[in-house]
Amino acid sequence: xxxxxxxxxxxxxxxxxxxxxxxxLLRKTGVEVVYPTGQTCCGQPMANSGFEHLTxxxxxxxxxxxxxxxxxxxxxxxxxxxxxxxxxxxxxxxRADDLRSxxxxxxxxxxxxxEVDDLKARFPHRVGIHQSCHGLRGLYLAQMSxxxxxPFSKPLRLLSKVDGLELVPLDRPDECCGFGGTFxxxxxxVSVKMGKDRVNDHIRNGAEYITxxxxxxLMHLEGILHRKKSAVKAIHISEIxxxxx
Amino acid sequence: MGNETKDHAALAExxxxxxxxxxxxxxxxxxxxxxxxxxxxxxxxWEALREAASRIKSHVLSNLHDYLLEFEANATRNGIxxxxxxxxxxxxxxxxxxxxEKGIRQMVKSKSMLTEECHLNEYLIERGVDVINSDLxxxxxxxxxxxxxxxxxxxxxxxxxxxxxxxxxxLGTEKGVSDPTTLTRFARRxxxxxxxxxxxxxxGVNFAVAETGEYIVCTNEGNADMGAHxxxxxxxxxxxxxxxxxxxxxxxxxxxxxxxxxGQPITIYSSHFxxxxxxxxxxxxxxxxxxxxxxxxxEFRDSLKCIKCGACMNTCPVYRKSGGLSYHNTISGxxxxxxxxxxxxxxxxxxxxxxxxxxxxSNVCPVKINIHDQLYQWRQVIVKEGYAAHTKVLGxxxxxxTFSSPGSFSTLGKAGxxxxxxxxxxxxxxxxxxxxxxxxxxxxKESFSEWYAxxxxxxxxxxxxxxxxxxxxxxxxx
Amino acid sequence: xxxxDSILAAVLRNQPALSPLPDLSPxxxxxxxxxxxxxxxxxxxxxxxxxxxxxTEINALARSRFDADRRFVTTLPExxxxxxxxxxxxxxxxxxxxxxxxxxxxxAVAENGAVWLPEHRMGQRIVPYICQHLGVVVRAxxxxxxxxxxYARIGAGQYGFxxxxxxxxxxxxxxxxxxxGAHGPIxxxxxxxEPTTVPTEPA
Numbered sequence: 059x060x061x062x063x064x065x066x067x068x069x070x071x072x073x074x075x076x077x078x079x080x081x082x083l084l085r086k087t088g089v090e091v092v093y094p095t096g097q098t099c100c101g102q103p104m105a106n107s108g109f110e111h112l113t114x115x116x117x118x119x120x121x122x123x124x125x126x127x128x129x130x131x132x133x134x135x136x137x138x139x140x141x142x143x144x145x146x147x148x149x150x151x152x153r154a155d156d157l158r159s160x161x162x163x164x165x166x167x168x169x170x171x172x173e174v175d176d177l178k179a180r181f182p183h184r185v186g187i188h189q190s191c192h193g194l195r196g197l198y199l200a201q202m203s204x205x206x207x208x209p210f211s212k213p214l215r216l217l218s219k220v221d222g223l224e225l226v227p228l229d230r231p232d233e234c235c236g237f238g239g240t241f242x243x244x245x246x247x248v249s250v251k252m253g254k255d256r257v258n259d260h261i262r263n264g265a266e267y268i269t270x271x272x273x274x275x276l277m278h279l280e281g282i283l284h285r286k287k288s289a290v291k292a293i294h295i296s297e298i299x300x301x302x303x
Numbered sequence: 304m305g306n307e308t309k310d311h312a313a314l315a316e317x318x319x320x321x322x323x324x325x326x327x328x329x330x331x332x333x334x335x336x337x338x339x340x341x342x343x344x345x346x347x348x349w350e351a352l353r354e355a356a357s358r359i360k361s362h363v364l365s366n367l368h369d370y371l372l373e374f375e376a377n378a379t380r381n382g383i384x385x386x387x388x389x390x391x392x393x394x395x396x397x398x399x400x401x402x403x404e405k406g407i408r409q410m411v412k413s414k415s416m417l418t419e420e421c422h423l424n425e426y427l428i429e430r431g432v433d434v435i436n437s438d439l440x441x442x443x444x445x446x447x448x449x450x451x452x453x454x455x456x457x458x459x460x461x462x463x464x465x466x467x468x469x470x471x472x473x474l475g476t477e478k479g480v481s482d483p484t485t486l487t488r489f490a491r492r493x494x495x496x497x498x499x500x501x502x503x504x505x506x507g508v509n510f511a512v513a514e515t516g517e518y519i520v521c522t523n524e525g526n527a528d529m530g531a532h533x534x535x536x537x538x539x540x541x542x543x544x545x546x547x548x549x550x551x552x553x554x555x556x557x558x559x560x561x562x563x564x565x566g567q568p569i570t571i572y573s574s575h576f577x578x579x580x581x582x583x584x585x586x587x588x589x590x591x592x593x594x595x596x597x598x599x600x601x602e603f604r605d606s607l608k609c610i611k612c613g614a615c616m617n618t619c620p621v622y623r624k625s626g627g628l629s630y631h632n633t634i635s636g637x638x639x640x641x642x643x644x645x646x647x648x649x650x651x652x653x654x655x656x657x658x659x660x661x662x663x664x665s666n667v668c669p670v671k672i673n674i675h676d677q678l679y680q681w682r683q684v685i686v687k688e689g690y691a692a693h694t695k696v697l698g699x700x701x702x703x704x705t706f707s708s709p710g711s712f713s714t715l716g717k718a719g720x721x722x723x724x725x726x727x728x729x730x731x732x733x734x735x736x737x738x739x740x741x742x743x744x745x746x747x748k749e750s751f752s753e754w755y756a757x758x759x760x761x762x763x764x765x766x767x768x769x770x771x772x773x774x775x776x777x778x779x780x781x
Numbered sequence: 782x783x784x785x786d787s788i789l790a791a792v793l794r795n796q797p798a799l800s801p802l803p804d805l806s807p808x809x810x811x812x813x814x815x816x817x818x819x820x821x822x823x824x825x826x827x828x829x830x831x832x833x834x835x836x837t838e839i840n841a842l843a844r845s846r847f848d849a850d851r852r853f854v855t856t857l858p859e860x861x862x863x864x865x866x867x868x869x870x871x872x873x874x875x876x877x878x879x880x881x882x883x884x885x886x887x888x889a890v891a892e893n894g895a896v897w898l899p900e901h902r903m904g905q906r907i908v909p910y911i912c913q914h915l916g917v918v919v920r921a922x923x924x925x926x927x928x929x930x931x932y933a934r935i936g937a938g939q940y941g942f943x944x945x946x947x948x949x950x951x952x953x954x955x956x957x958x959x960x961x962g963a964h965g966p967i968x969x970x971x972x973x974x975e976p977t978t979v980p981t982e983p984a
Contacts, residue, residue, distance in 0.1 A: 070751045071716040072744040077751035093755050096709035106660060106679065108686030109699040119709070195662035203340065204618065204666035206349040230333070234620045238659025245657060246736040247316035251325065251624045252659075253741070281741030331957045348808065358803040365800045368793040381941075387785035439963060440954035456954065463956045483958035491964060498964070499874055515937060525910045525950040525965030532907035532942075533873055543788065550935070551805060554928040557945070558892075568822060568893035569928075569947045572910075572965075578941030580873075580906060591788045599795030 060090045062127035064161070066137040066273075067099040073273050076294035080133040080164055083300045087172050091131075094123040102140035106239045110144060117145055121153060129171065130161045133296050135193030135271045138163040142197075163197055164296055165271050169212045175219070181301045182222030186265035187213055188256065188279065189232040190272035199271060203232050213271060216299055223298070226265040233259075237278040253282045261290055269295050310653035315625035318460075328460055329623040335456075336617045338566025339667065346558065356555050357671035360608035363546050364598060370513040370546045371589065377516025378587060381578045386588045391421035394590050398423060398505065398538060401586055402432055405536055407503045413520070413527035414438040415507030416454055416611060417540050417590055419633040420646075423505075435497050437526035439490055446473045452627030454634060455564050455613035460626045494526070504530030508541030508587075509610070510556060514549045517577035518587065521560060521570040528574055537579065538586045543594050544607040556610060559669035564612040597645045602680045606641045608670040615664035615674055621657055630654060637664035641677040644685065652690035655681035713752065720746035810926025815891045816973060819924050823894035826948040827961055829970040836860050839918065839972045843881060846970070847914055851880030856904040857918065873907040882908050883916035888934055889971070892927045895947030896971065899940035906942050915949070915966040921975045 061084055065077045084091045100120060101113030120141065124130045132138050141161045147154035168174045193199040193213075200211035217223055236242070236252025243249075257279055260268050266289075270276050273294050280292035309317075319325050343349045363370060375385050388394035394417075402410060410427070412418065412434055424434045424445070436445045440457030444450065446469050451457030458466065467481030476489055506527040511518040518539055520527045531537045547553065561567040579585035598604055616622045616636030627635035632643040632651060637658060643651035655678045664674040685691060737743065749757075782790070820830040833839055836859050843853065844863070854867040854876070860883060867882070876882075884903055886896035896917050900906055909915050925931050928945075935943075950965030961967055 065751050067716070071720060072747065074747050074749060074751035074754055078754065081755075093752075093759070095752060095756065097752070098709055104699050106682070107699055108656075108682030108684075108691055110683050111687065112699060191659065191661035191663075195666060202663075202666055204663055206343050206346070234659050234661035234663065236620065236624075236659060238661070241656070241659050243736040245312045245315065245621070246739060247312070247319045248621055248625050248657075249659075250740040251319050251322075252620050255329070255624075277744050278741065281737070281743065284742035285740060334957070351807070355803045355805065355808070358800070361800045362802045365797050367796050368789055371789060371792065387783070387788055389784045389788055393784055437964070438954070439952045443954065456957075458954055459957070463958070466955055483955035484960050486955055487952060487960040487963065491962065494964060495877075499877055523950070524952050524963035526963070528906070528910045528944070529964050532905075532910065543792065548802065550937070551929075551932050554808065554932045555805065557928050565953075567947075568826065569890075569895050569945060571826075571946065571948050571951055573895070573945040573947075575938075575940070575943045577938075577943075580941070581870075589788070591784075591791070595788060595791035595795055598792060601797065604797065 059128050060092060062124045062130045063091050063093040064124065064130050064132035064137070065093065065097060066132060066134045067097075068277070069134060069273050070097070072277065073294065076133050076273055076296050079294070079296040079300040080131070083164070083168075083296055084131065086300075087168070087174060089172070092127070097123055100137045100140050101144070102137055103239050105140065105144055113144070114148065117147060117154070120145060121147055121150075121157060124157060125153075127160065129167065130157070131164055131167045132161070133164045133271075133294060134273060135163045135190045135197050135199065136274055139192040139196035163193060163199065163271055165193075165212050165216060166197060166199055168299075169215055174216070177216065177219045177299055179219070179299050179301050180221040181298045183266045184224045184226050184264055185217065185267045185269050185298065186226040186228055186260035186263060187217070188235060188260070188268050188270040188275055190270050190275050191234050193271045194232055200232075213295060217269075217295070220298060220301070226260065226263045228259050228263055230259055235275045235279055237275050239274075242278055249278070250282065253278050257282050257286075257288070257290070261288065265290055267298075268292050269298055271295050309631075311625065311629050311631070311657040312653070314629035314631065315657070318626040318629055319624060324460075324462065325624055327462070328626060331459060332617045332623045335565055336614075336667070339563055339614055339617065342562035342566040342568065346562070352555055352559055353669055353671050356559055356669055357608065359547065359552050359555060360670050361605075363548060364544070364604060364607055367543065367546065367598065370548060371543060373513040374511055374516055374546055375589070377513070379516070381516045382585065383516065383579065384584065384586045386586060388588050388590045388592075390592050394421050394540065394588055394592070395423050395426040397588050398540075399427060399430055399432070401536060401538060402427075402503055405502065407432070407536065409433045409501055410503040410505060411435050411437050411497055411501040411530040411534075412505040413507065413522060413530055414441055414457075415505065415540055416633055417507060417542055417592070418505065419450060420592065421590070435494075437494055437497065437530055438522070438524060439487065442490060442494065443469060449628065450633060452635060453613060453616055454611050460628065498529040498533050501530065502534055503536040503538065504534035505538040505540065506531055508539050508545050509560070510547050510553060511541055511545050512550050512553070513546050515577065517550075517575050519553065520574045520576065521557075521572065523567075523571045525572050528572060531576070532580065534583070536584045536586070537576075538588065539576065540588045540590060543589050543591055560610055560612055563614040563667065563669040593646050597642075600645070603641060603645065603677055605672050606638070606677060608672050609638050609642075610670055612669055614667040614669065618663045618667045619658075620661065620663075621659065625657070630657065637674045637678065638672070641674055641681060644681050648685060648688060649690050652685045655685060713750070716750060720750070805929070808927075808929045810892055810930060812926055815924040815926065816921055816975070818891040819889055819894065820973065822891065823948070823971055826894050827951065827969075828894060828948045829968065830973060831970065832973045832975055834976055835974070836918075839883065839916070840864070842972070843883065843916060847881045852878050853881045853883070854879050854904070854908065854912070855883040856902065857883065857885060867904040867908060869904055873905050873911070876905070876907055876911045879908070879912040881914045881916060882912035883918065884909065885918040885920075886923065888931050889919045889924045890926075890928055890931050890945070891924055893947055895945040897931055897935065897943065897945055899938060899943040901940065909944070909946055910950075910965045912966055915946075915969045916972060917946075917969070918972050918974055921973055
């Protein structure tokens with residue numbers, strides 16, 4: 059099994075440690091991982107701003123980079139959801155359809171495809187899970203509070219296997235953090251207020267770390283935590299799952 | 304966006320300045336969302352009900368022409384006078400002509416978002432007709448000369464002290480009185496006199512049954528009924544999308560409506576108006592006002608399924624933090640943001656962007672409108688139609704160019720990280736909206752792709768045991 | 782072209798291909814403990830429930846719980862003094878001084894606590910709204926599980942007006958503080974009539 063590692067643009071530039079953790083975690087499970095160089099962006103920031111019509115070149119590049127892999131895995135629910143919903147090709151639609159079906163967010167790849175049971179990870183800290191909206195309501199990584207349906211959580215399933223990790227319950231377990239792509243600057247006041255309220259929920263409930271399947275949410279929450287000089291840290295779920303004794 | 308008037312971002316920013324109010328507003332609406340969750344979980348078949356409601360509405364929209372004719376025929380047979388209005392002007396003129404014919408100069412009106420959209424009150428007041436809103440929240444908003452900020456809870460953005468002040472100023476209550484029960488009792492006495500003396504009453508319509516020609520009005524206060532049953536002329540204004548095929552379908556919708564709206568098992572009053580009272584005139588105005596146009600937009604058609612429960616507003620974090628008035632449209636929140644661009648795309652170009660696309664709205668919606676997908680689609684339409692702000696267009700074109708080529712991307716990325724580390728003031732300044740209340744991410748010395756190139760042989764072949772570079776931030780806490 | 786014709790033409794032009802109606806037959810409630818479930822829900826929405834054997838008990842409860850010096854009206858002549866049997870023809874405004882109205886429901890819904898009142902059961906349309914306090918007699922056998930059973934029983938219905946009423950008039954428009962008695966009744970009492978029940982007691 060060969061996995062193409064899809065590292066979103068801002069993760070590549072700002073959060074290489076999460077990308078490294080993702081790579082190492084995947085290799086630990088025994089799969090072959092290749093990082094196609096020449097990746098840029100999936101096009102989501104443009105598409106969500108109403109410029110999906112300008113994303114064809116991003117799509118073509120993505121199709122070129124990730125041709126021929128059994129799976130494509132990324133440490134970002136948001137980018138994965140965008141690719142799953144919007145990756146199209148004018149030249150070769152069938153190829154885009156095929157590729158879309160092979161794209162996975164890291165956690166769902168670990169739980170659904172690899173069916174990982176033993177992580178050998180240790181992270182002796184109190185952790186609050188920030189449910190990324192695109193992971194939750196887009197990729198169904200966990201049951202959302204809106205629906206009257208049976209509960210489940212793929213991130214929780216993995217985190218519960220991490221030695222020493224204590225999960226912190228939240229007052230609002232799946233409320234949006236307010237990042238929202240370009241929303242975070244276009245609607246700065248609302249975005250920050252939403253982020254502050256999310257951060258305070260974690261702090262109030264005793265979290266030392268806030269983790270998520272999306273670094274975009276975490277970048278926003280981390281910016282707020284830093285500004286208020288909080289000791290609470292934001293950390294991508296791959297780094298916890300890859301943390302060793 | 305919105306050069307003439309303030310857009311959602313600016314109005315929201317103003318609302319957020321009073322953080323204590325925002326926290327109260329957010330908490331009150333979140334409490335209602337939680338009541339909705341509790342109520343919905345008491346119905347084992349809740350999700351099946353939502354699916355059925357959505358499919359009934361799909362069916363109605365696919366056969367609306369015939370159902371409108373069926374409803375008109377049955378309502379007319381029942382003695383209801385049915386009128387048709389293409390737009391607000393026609394609707395308002397019909398109401399005025401009905402009143403004028405009877406020489407009526409005072410009317411009481413229960414909650415009707417449609418007449419708010421039509422600006423009926425202003426129109427009638429200009430013509431010497433006095434209109435009083437009888438829903439308590441709408442009455443308060445009318446006294447304060449503001450539109451409703453929420454379709455179910457019209458003055459949810461106001462604190463009780465402010466309402467006490469409005470009552471003191473307009474109704475002469477004692478200064479400083481702000482107890483909700485005291486104020487409500489005062490309004491009750493005052494509005495009782497209004498009900499008793501008005502010859503005409505206008506109500507909205509929640510549902511209209513094609514099969515029987517009756518319409519259903521849901522309230523908690525009983526204000527629609529107090530007006531209607533004491534009036535000699537009763538007028539109902541309804542959007543053409545409010546039709547349900549059969550009365551049996553009401554079982555589905557009434558099980559969903561109040562539970563979704565406020566967590567109640569049913570609204571206190573679900574009134575079924577079929578025939579006028581002896582000696583009374585009953586008029587019903589079927590209003591299009593952009594609905595037939597929306598019906599013709601396949602990606603936005605389902606917005607017409609809305610039963611106006613307000614659940615999408617209560618759950619929307621953007622709505623809760625920014626307040627309904629920041630949407631500068633009669634119907635605010637997520638549903639307002641997908642309805643408004645159909646009415647005036649230029650004026651409401653900002654609204655589909657007033658969302659993080661978190662998707663909560665679509666999943667509480669009792670008729671399963673894909674609200675957040677439609678917000679995304681409206682963004683595409685608004686940009687293509689040329690209503691996006693000029694600066695945003697340039698920025699996006701630059702972004703598209705950057706990301707279309709790996710070379711330009713890595714050069715710019717490297718430059719960006721260099722700037723972050725070496726001249727942070729270039730990005731960490733008040734002109735950068737990210738930085739105003741948030742720190743920028745720390746710029747690592749090396750990107751992942753650079754690290755990967757250093758640790759792997761060219762061509763993507765795998766090194767047996769790559770280790771995190773010491774340049775990278777430690778992934779081990781402490 | 783008239784507004785009617787142009788609207789209908791636009792609707793016809795823009796409506797999508799016909800989609801089917803869903804099957805509603807799976808939607809039905811459970812036919813058990815209807816009285817207890819009804820009473821629990823109705824109490825939960827701010828109503829009062831009494832389980833009684835006959836109208837005499839209702840009369841006694843009405844006298845003891847409401848101001849009998851004020852005007853009591855009813856559609857049930859058997860209720861007797863001090864109730865006045867209300868007229869279906871007088872000016873509806875004349876009910877503005879009614880303290881208590883007692884009328885009989887055609888149906889009651891266990892799942893939501895509402896009673897179904899077609900116009901002829903109200904006496905006049907305004908009665909259950911204009912009174913200060915509303916009393917509704919519900920015969921135990923007319924309680925149905927959900928609205929689905931209720932609408933099935935109502936059928937087309939021979940009424941000019943009818944309403945589900947589920948509790949006292951209420952508002953929470955001022956800071957979400959619940960206030961009973963917005964414009965309509967301040968209280969609503971349901972008397973569940975069970976001829977076989979022995980004691981009179983709050984449910």
